[in-house]
Amino acid sequence: MEGNLFDLEGRVVVVTGASSGLGAQFARRLAGEGARVVLAARRRDRIEALAEELPDALAVECDVTSEDDCARLTQAALDRYGAIDVLVNNAGVSKPARVEDETVADFRQVVEVNLVATYSLSRRIGTLMAERGQGSIVNIASVVGMVGLGRMPQASYAASKAGVVNLTRELAAQWARSGVRVNAIAPGFFPSEMTEGLFGDPKGEAWVAKLTPMGRGGRDGELDGALLYLASDASSYVTGVVLPVDGGWTAV
Amino acid sequence: MTETARPVAIVSGAARGIGASVVERLVAAGWSVVGIDLDTAESAAAWVEGDVTREDTWQRARDLAADLGALRVVVNNAGAQGAGARIADTEVEDFGRVMDVNVRSAFLGTRLALRHAEPGGAVVNVASNAGLRGIPRFGPYAAAKHAVIGLTRTAALEGARQQVRVNAVAPGPTDTRIMQAVARAFDADSPETAMSRMTRANPMGRFAQVDEVSAAITWLAGPDSAYVNGCVLSVDGGLTAA
Ligand SMILES: NC(=O)c1ccc[n+]([C@@H]2O[C@H](COP(=O)([O-])OP(=O)(O)OC[C@H]3O[C@@H](n4cnc5c(N)ncnc54)[C@H](OP(=O)(O)O)[C@@H]3O)[C@@H](O)[C@H]2O)c1
Ligand SMILES: NC(=O)c1ccc[n+]([C@@H]2O[C@H](COP(=O)([O-])OP(=O)(O)OC[C@H]3O[C@@H](n4cnc5c(N)ncnc54)[C@H](O)[C@@H]3O)[C@@H](O)[C@H]2O)c1
Numbered sequence: 001m002e003g004n005l006f007d008l009e010g011r012v013v014v015v016t017g018a019s020s021g022l023g024a025q026f027a028r029r030l031a032g033e034g035a036r037v038v039l040a041a042r043r044r045d046r047i048e049a050l051a052e053e054l055p056d057a058l059a060v061e062c063d064v065t066s067e068d069d070c071a072r073l074t075q076a077a078l079d080r081y082g083a084i085d086v087l088v089n090n091a092g093v094s095k096p097a098r099v100e101d102e103t104v105a106d107f108r109q110v111v112e113v114n115l116v117a118t119y120s121l122s123r124r125i126g127t128l129m130a131e132r133g134q135g136s137i138v139n140i141a142s143v144v145g146m147v148g149l150g151r152m153p154q155a156s157y158a159a160s161k162a163g164v165v166n167l168t169r170e171l172a173a174q175w176a177r178s179g180v181r182v183n184a185i186a187p188g189f190f191p192s193e194m195t196e197g198l199f200g201d202p203k204g205e206a207w208v209a210k211l212t213p214m215g216r217g218g219r220d221g222e223l224d225g226a227l228l229y230l231a232s233d234a235s236s237y238v239t240g241v242v243l244p245v246d247g248g249w250t251a252v
Numbered sequence: 253m254t255e256t257a258r259p260v261a262i263v264s265g266a267a268r269g270i271g272a273s274v275v276e277r278l279v280a281a282g283w284s285v286v287g288i289d290l291d292t293a294e295s296a297a298a299w300v301e302g303d304v305t306r307e308d309t310w311q312r313a314r315d316l317a318a319d320l321g322a323l324r325v326v327v328n329n330a331g332a333q334g335a336g337a338r339i340a341d342t343e344v345e346d347f348g349r350v351m352d353v354n355v356r357s358a359f360l361g362t363r364l365a366l367r368h369a370e371p372g373g374a375v376v377n378v379a380s381n382a383g384l385r386g387i388p389r390f391g392p393y394a395a396a397k398h399a400v401i402g403l404t405r406t407a408a409l410e411g412a413r414q415q416v417r418v419n420a421v422a423p424g425p426t427d428t429r430i431m432q433a434v435a436r437a438f439d440a441d442s443p444e445t446a447m448s449r450m451t452r453a454n455p456m457g458r459f460a461q462v463d464e465v466s467a468a469i470t471w472l473a474g475p476d477s478a479y480v481n482g483c484v485l486s487v488d489g490g491l492t493a494a
Contacts, residue, residue: 005467168493169490169493169494172455172490172493172494173455173490173493173494176454176455176456176457176489176490176494177455177456177457188479212412213408213409213412213413213481213482214412214413214415214417214479214481215412215413218479219479222478222479223479224476225471225475225476225477225478225480226477226480228476229468229471229476234467234468234471235464235467235468235487236464237424237456237460237461237464237465237487237488237489238464238468238485238486238487238488238489239455239456239489239490239493240455240486240490240492240493240494241485241486241493243480243483243485244480244482244483245477245479245480246479246480246481247412247479247481248408248409248412248481248482250482250483251404251405251408251409251481251482251483252405252409252482
């Protein structure tokens with residue numbers, strides 16, 4: 001392992017949910033490291049604007065819950081770049097509600113985006129990676145997939161992210177000999193559209209600070225190191241891992 | 253970088269294997285390193301020839317580190333797996349020795365960092381996949397590495413407010429003399445058979461190279477993992493995921 005351990009120069013990386021928050025940040029950072037980034041999300045104007053900013057990026061409008069869209073996304077990436085080296089399953093939704101008020105339809109919808117779409121895209125793109133004998137899949141799980149919260153009630157989200165956690169391990173085990181590594185990052189709370197309500201409210205922020213051993217939420221860019229590590233050859237012997245980036249939340 | 257501006261790290265078990273690879277990476281990245289080992293090597297800026305289970309060894313390392321600059325990182329890597337016998341056949345003294353070299357040493361190194369590392373500092377404890385699951389014939393080692401993980405998690409909570417992060421790496425089988433010893437313990441007549449059995453049992457079908465483990469350690473030691481605290485990062489080819 002010589003040179004830049006975290007080298008991603010020229011690698012083709014598909015990032016879902018790249019229209020805002022963590023996904024947009026990931027796309028910028030990956031591009032900054034020399035990767036060629038395929039941006040996927042429903043809000044086309046946003047990903048197109050972001051693609052303009054980056055040296056070599058492709059925006060593909062995509063609802064990850066649509067099999068047709070995912071097929072188009074994959075094909076567009078292959079047409080443009082020939083192969084996919086890294087898949088970042090980042091698209092996600094949350095619908096906080098106490099279980100008494102949460103409908104089964106809401107629950108299904110969250111599981112559909114966070115878990116089923118992660119499975120489906122991993123299956124589609126991971127199979128191509130396995131045929132090529134190389135690839136890295138990084139799933140964005142959550143601390144909420146590892147522990148219960150209560151204060152921010154959302155059974156659908158917690159269940160879907162817990163599903164992502166063990167999906168990661170199982171796919172890692174199935175593909176370990178095919179050169180495809182599958183890992184997850186479990187973020188604590190980071191500012192994004194999803195957490196606007198939380199960080200916008202002093203009580204919410206105080207709650208995060210209180211429950212986090214490091215006494216604060218995550219900052220922009222503090223997931224980049226974990227992403228670059230898991231996406232690059234720096235982690236060539238790491239697979240099936242769920243890496244918390246949570247200031248110690250899940251160590252308690 | 254001037255000599256005094258270099259961040260300082262103490263690395264235990266630095267003479268060979270994973271520890272030597274950590275030293276190599278840190279030195280290449282411009283760190284001043286104090287190595288601790290029973291044997292001396294040339295790789296680090298300063299060297300303590302001593303036993304990591306003894307307090308005075310760490311005191312000497314701390315003094316040497318202070319001469320070099322501000323202490324930022326302690327890597328508790330020294331460890332040993334013990335003889336390889338079933339618990340029923342293990343003497344309590346052997347149990348104690350394995351606990352001392354893996355846990356007592358990590359306690360002393362972690363405590364040193366929590367007392368003396370500058371804010372922004374980090375501790376990386378080298379645990380093992382044996383810290384996450386049972387390994388027949390290596391009861392004391394599994395107990396010790398589980399303890400290292402408990403120490404890591406608690407130290408992470410205590411260190412958080414003073415901005416010293418504490419994490420662990422849990423290597424799977426890694427190509428060092430430890431795995432050769434483990435193979436002999438499993439099959440004294442044919443360690444090669446045991447070795448190839450362990451290789452096949454790994455999801456990725458191979459052992460780790462030391463530089464793959466040291467990459468995780470130096471990442472957890474540096475600023476790119478600034479919000480990672482109290483985690484146990486497996487570098488094991490998927491062994492503990494399966
Ligand atoms: N922020 C945190 O504290 C935190 C903590 C733990 C985990 N996470 C996870 O991190 C990921 C990113 O979240 P974020 O915080 O950045 O939230 P965000 O700002 O709300 O971003 C969510 C992204 O997902 C996309 N998305 C949602 N549904 C989609 C669909 N059906 N098809 C395609 N794209 C879809 C959205 O794009 P469009 O609306 O344009 O489609 C958007 O780009 C999520 O998986 C989330 O669960 C976040
Ligand atoms: N090799 C593996 O498969 C593997 C797997 C999981 C975890 N680990 C852990 O990784 C760490 C490094 O192991 P390695 O594989 O590089 O082994 P190694 O035997 O090659 O190196 C260990 C080093 O620690 C030193 N050391 C041992 N006891 C000491 C003591 N009392 N005082 C000072 N120094 C001492 C040794 O002299 C040696 O240089 C250990 O904690 C080990 O338990 C190794």
